[in-house]
Amino acid sequence: MWKTATRDSVCLLCRSSSLVTAPGRTRVGLEEATGRGLWTVQQRWLATRRQTRPQPARMVLSDRVDRPRPPPSSSRGGDATRKPRNNNDRPAGPFAAMNRTVANVGRDRERSAGFVRTRDPIPTTGGRGASSDNNKKRGGGGDRKKRDDKSFKALNMQRSLATIGYGARASVKEKLALVESFEQFALLPVLKEAVAGEVLRGLVDVKPTPVQRLAIPALLGQDVAGRGGKPARRSREMAAAATEEGEEGKVERREFLLAAETGSGKTLAYLLPAINALKEAEASDEMAKEYQVRLDVEKRIRGDAPVSTWIETFEPHPNMARPRVIVLVPTAELVSQVYRVAKALSHAARFKVRRVSADMDPLVIRNKLYSPLGVDVVVATPHLLASMARSDPFILSRVTHLVIDEADSLLDRSFAPETTAIVDRAMPTLKQLVLCSATIPRRLDSYLVERFPNIERITTPNLHAIPRRVQLGVIDVSRDPYRNNKLLACADAIYSIGREAARHELPGDEIDVKRIMVFVNERETTQEVADYLVSKGIDAVALHRDTPEHRQSAMLASFTSSEPLRVPKEKELPSTVVRTRRLANTKVIVATDLASRGIDTLAVRHVVLYDVPHTSIDFIHRLGRAGRMGRRGKGVVLVGKGDRRDVVREVKESMFMGQALV
Ligand SMILES: Nc1ncnc2c1ncn2[C@@H]1O[C@H](COP(=O)(O)OP(=O)(O)OP(=O)(O)O)[C@@H](O)[C@H]1O
Secondary structure, eight states, X not given: OEEEETTEEEETTTOOOHHHHOOSOOOOTHHHHHOOOOOOHXXXXXXXXXXXXXXXXXXXXOTTTTSOOOOOHHHHTTXXXXXXXXXXXXXXXXXXXXXXXXXXXXXXXXHHHTOOOXXXXXXXXXXXXXXXXXXXXXXXXXXXXXXXXXXXXXXXXXXOBOOOOHHHHHHHHHHHHHOOOGGGSOOOHHHHHHIIIIITTTOSSOOOOHHHHHHHHHHHTOOTTOOSXXXXXXXXXXXXXXXXTTOTTSOOOEEEEEEOOTTSOHHHXXXXXXXXXXXXXHHTOHHHHHHHHHHHHHHHHHTTSOHHHHGGGSOXXXXXXXXXXXXXXXXXXXXXXXXXXXXXXXXHHOOOEEEEOTTSOHHHHHHHHTOTTOOSEEEEOHHHHHHHHHXXXXXXXXXXXXXXXXXXXXXXXXXXXXXXXXXHHHGGGOSEEEEEESOOBHHHHHHHHHHOTTOEXXXXXXXXXOOTTXXXXXXXXXXXXXXXXXXXXXXXXXXXXXXXXXXXXXXXXXXXXXXXXXXXXXXXXXHHHHHHHHHTTEEEEEEOTTSOHHHHHHHHHHHHXXXXXXEEXXXXXXXXXXXXXXXXXXXXXXXXGGGGSSOOOTTEEEEEESSOOSSHHHHHHHHTTSSOTTOXXXXXXXXXTTSOHHHHXXXXXXXXXXXXXX
């Protein structure tokens, strides 16, 4: 043990002064006392000074000043030769990979720090990715590029997403800065009021999200700075071209691709401009105005009699079963979700919105659509609407705005025939076609190039990136204690979430319930996993395509509500009573991809990926159920025998870097 006073050191154990006067390489004192290598007094003094300059001169000299801090001795056996521990060097466990400050991907830190994507050299956010990309832009990234081709080999091999160029993303950021408020949009005042007072009621300081900042002005044909309703340049050019070609009678149609990350408010981004156009068209619709006059007269004649009692005998509205706006979505659950937003807007903006989905009685659908009061907006799944349009083609005869939400699903093989049939039928009157999605697969990209070469692409800078506020933990199921028992690993992960939540339990008689989504790849697995979780005392249900539609909605209801879910605390039982093991503070839904698309699961903070998703598209959508609209989220992926560890590692690294997946 050594005590130093400026340059002189004295051994406090043996009081030897030999070292103090030994200026050169003298193997005495400290080295002999500790047995740790050859050190000179001068070297030690310099090292100590470097470490301790702000400290007072009199202090105890550490004999480990040149080494990393020793680990706490008991747990690690005091091994002096052990490598330094960092954030990644944690004990194993379901959440060992969380809250890291360093991505646990490969040992080659240098390689990951210089990450540049092959065909997508665009940093979606700032940070390290940005600097390396800027470096590349300046011409300094040649070597790195080669390294990074290798580093994202697995994702590149199964590349499924279309890429967005650097220039596009950079220019988008400039545009975003120009818009700060809904007031800047050339929307009707009632719609602005409806946003704050109905759709986003309860939120303070409501600002448009990036996709809304970009899409609403573009779809309104407004100058992007929000200075008024000037038609966009492209629209003017198209109009001029049509006039030159003598096509004045032809409807001028604009097509948009609206692509933004999950949970970023795309629904409002496409609904607001469509409803705005609807209200403007209504103001100049003479037939509708005349009908309204006749209806008002009839109401006066009928006195107090409710409209519903006589409307069937009155003349039908010109819009009966002839909507102007149609929104297509893939599932009944999404129909209800988009319908709710449109309905909230309709309270202030006064229009009639109906929904068409398989969970509704056919008679109810018919009555709503063919109501004599008319219909302005229909939210539907393509199968039902296409079949209705086959029997009554006039249903699509007045459509001016058609939105295809979750476009990558709806233009995929299973939906494409019905979706394109609707597009084709609506085309003659269509003024705006909007395709909307959080992921643009390459096949959709090629389809758009071929089918809609003039489509205007609106993409946000973070497209295809999983937000950094969502953390991804990896559980290696092949290791102890799971030994390839994925079911056990899944239950353990859920118990860990429950236990963690219990630590922050509320005072009082209630407990806060965490809502967790577990995603599997195959429909058959959902029930198996749910049953196992139930057998372990977890409240779990299975949701897949064969689950009746009305049951699906009921199951998802508590996952989509942003309200906290509380249950009474279980009563203490006498110590003689053995209670069956139960995790009271979690609620789990085990689902296939069906529940990963578009569902606004605001309540979900935790997602467990029971199976490694087949593509990066599935990663984006499944993890996108957590961390919506600026919230934090956690994902856990169970990696077992035969799973693509390389893909998981690369997804995790991309997430850490804030980069777009490929
Ligand atoms: N400007 C805003 N400010 C705050 N919250 C908003 C805003 N716009 C929309 N939201 C809320 O954000 C949530 C997500 O919106 P939405 O469902 O439209 O996302 P999305 O982009 O369609 O997601 P996904 O890609 O998963 O379908 C909703 O609860 C919505 O009410």
